[in-house]
Amino acid sequence: MWRFWISFNEIRGDSMSSISRQPDKIGYSIKEAIAATSLGRSTLYRYIGEGTLRVVRIGGRTIIPADALHALIAGADE
Template identity: 45%
Template sequence: MNTERFQAPQGDLRASPEKLAYTVPEALYATGLGRTTLYALIAERKLRTIKVGARTLIPADSLRGYLASLEMEAA
């Protein structure tokens, strides 16, 4: 039986404090949007999601892109 332990790589991903994706509650907190609004944006395909098992993740670049589009509309 192989009892060797594997250690996770400690490269750039571990050192980076920036999140790559947010759970729905994290996205709500980060953006200040309400739950109904966030789910409506997902349904309208204005925000992308990734399913990992039962968990729904929203890529950080999707949130940034949506917010940047709002800034462009306002200008």
């Protein structure tokens, strides 16, 4: 989900203004990856178990690097 913050100057169309957004994600939790890909929880865990989807453990969290998630989706048509 992207959150856009628009100032009054941007609504007026001033040339010096810009729409700012949160930085691109570099990693996703399992829950976020499910929402971002529309894949099911079991499907993601199957890909993780098969080694098809790379994950990183940080502390007690499982993080899916954004590039690994993009590669999974890009390769889904193969």
